[in-house]
Amino acid sequence: MTRKGIFLLFLCTLPATFGRLPEGQDLRELKEDECYQQCFHQTEDSCPDVNSPCRCQQLANCKKAVVCCDINDQTLKEQLKCANLTPRQHEIEALHIRNATLEVLHLNLPEWKYLRSMTITDGYVKNVSEAFPKMSMVSCLNLSSNGIQDIEIRSLVNLYKLSYLDLSHNNLTQVPNFKKKGGVTLDILGNPTISCMSLSEAISKSVITFNNENSTFCQTTKDFYWFQSNDLVNVSELRRIKELENNCIPNCTCSPYVLNLGTKVPRVHTVEVNCTNSNLLRLPHQLPPHTATLDVSNNNITSLKELSEPSYKELIFLRADNNLITSIEPLEGTQFKSIFELLSLRNNKIKFIDTYLLEFYRPAVSVRNVYLGLNRLTCDCTTVTDFKMWLQTKSDFIKDYKEIMCDTPQGDVSVIEIDPSKYCQSDETWTDYLYYIIAAEVFLLVSLVTKVSYDYWVFKTAGYLPWPASKMPKLPCDWLCE
């Protein structure tokens, strides 16, 4: 590059360099900006001298920045006054209080009115109550390392400038609410009992960047999906759960499902898909990866044929009560057939149950529950004998076996209560024939006796034998009549 070129480049960058300086701003603000970055934080060395009666002091070169140490509920207000702020009292913009001993930190004090950065750390604060006043300018709030147990849920909602919130190393169980618009960097590391439900809500309400994301854990409670209570869950896991919920298949809700597979593999994170009451006419075509549980109850599904699709290969629990499913035949050849632990098909339109599809040989699976109640089978002799017998032996795992019905002309009758003799056609016709034969024999006997009596009477009165007796050859017993 020529000298001329370099000079031209210099000329061009000159205004840009000056442009970056906040020329428009007044000198005072510029100075304050130099005093502290976004978060005002001082070391223990900046504390006033131990012998100084005033436990707060203004920083030498920064008029609106104050450091206080070792103060408590009683001394707080007085000490702030003794900081001798110039030019006006109470116009503190940056404050760091170290080793405060407070039962309650009140957030609506007039002393906090002009604060842009509030740092109260390394002390003992039990609770934080009340809310910052509206129009509060605080953009950085550091309440780290105080053993805080409770921050009133609405305390921080007025901090519309908040961009850094450090609540690390406390004893919090709830994340307080804060502004929804614009990002906030949150540090909530080292709150051993912070609730996952609360943290998860915070993630969905606000745009949060975590400081120490990889080491931040929350604690689950019984109401947090299917986790065991007291499990520790990390932030990336929480985000995965949110993503799962937000990208579920149409008309269904997705949530994490924790499978406990004994001690060797303590838990496996799988997915639960719930599509109840969604007017579905068929099973979902494509389940989310690792779906272990599917509930499609209360729809108009007619077939189970999707069970053979690849996305169903990890399915273990299927609930499809109150649908229009006509057959369990599609189970044939599916992975589901060999691994399932729950199959619930109550109140469907199943007419026939292929028992071999429900047998299980895998000893590893100790639990297998089947529900088939309120289906009305077409019953014949086989159903009421073989199937009834099979049901009786499987009563342990077909929990509602008593409610499986036969669709009879007289109405529904429980298969288990039905009398096989009524159903088995061969027995029935055989007894019917027997009655006919007996009736015919009785008729023949009566006719024979009548004819013989008539013949006798005619012979006695008229002296001849009517046909056919007259044509019959004489038998040795005939002398009896004569």
Ligand SMILES: *[C@@H]1O[C@H](CO)[C@@H](O)[C@H](O)[C@H]1NC(C)=O
């Ligand atoms: C903290 O403040 C209390 C008085 O409130 C004082 O007794 C204690 O020594 C202080 N601790 C430290 C580490 O300065």
Ligand SMILES: *[C@@H]1O[C@H](CO)[C@@H](O)[C@H](O)[C@H]1NC(C)=O
């Ligand atoms: C601190 O908060 C807890 C929980 O909200 C409450 O039970 C307790 O009474 C509060 N303590 C004080 C001193 O306000």
Ligand SMILES: *[C@@H]1O[C@H](CO)[C@@H](O)[C@H](O)[C@H]1NC(C)=O
């Ligand atoms: C907040 O205070 C803690 C404890 O003094 C400190 O370690 C941390 O760096 C501070 N956070 C910020 C953002 O200044």
Ligand SMILES: *[C@@H]1O[C@H](CO)[C@@H](O)[C@H](O)[C@H]1NC(C)=O
């Ligand atoms: C946190 O709270 C538990 C009980 O709620 C208590 O045992 C523990 O000492 C507290 N920790 C701190 C640092 O205050």
Ligand SMILES: *[C@@H]1O[C@H](CO)[C@@H](O)[C@H](O)[C@H]1NC(C)=O
């Ligand atoms: C956090 O963990 C993820 C994946 O485990 C990794 O990619 C990332 O670099 C980690 N971040 C930090 C700050 O360690």
Ligand SMILES: *[C@@H]1O[C@H](CO)[C@@H](O)[C@H](O)[C@H]1NC(C)=O
């Ligand atoms: C978070 O937890 C999940 C599940 O326990 C684990 O697979 C993942 O590696 C963890 N990530 C980090 C950054 O610790």
Ligand SMILES: *[C@@H]1O[C@H](CO)[C@@H](O)[C@H](O)[C@H]1NC(C)=O
């Ligand atoms: C979802 O439900 C709506 C309304 O009930 C229905 O119109 C739509 O077809 C359903 N979508 C699927 C994929 O079943």
Ligand SMILES: *[C@@H]1O[C@H](CO)[C@@H](O)[C@H](O)[C@H]1NC(C)=O
């Ligand atoms: C699916 O959602 C319905 C309604 O919210 C609920 O009654 C049902 O228990 C859920 N299914 C599962 C397996 O949690």
Ligand SMILES: *[C@@H]1O[C@H](CO)[C@@H](O)[C@H](O)[C@H]1NC(C)=O
């Ligand atoms: C589902 O079936 C019921 C009757 O069984 C019917 O009333 C309803 O309209 C059907 N719904 C859909 C979405 O087909």
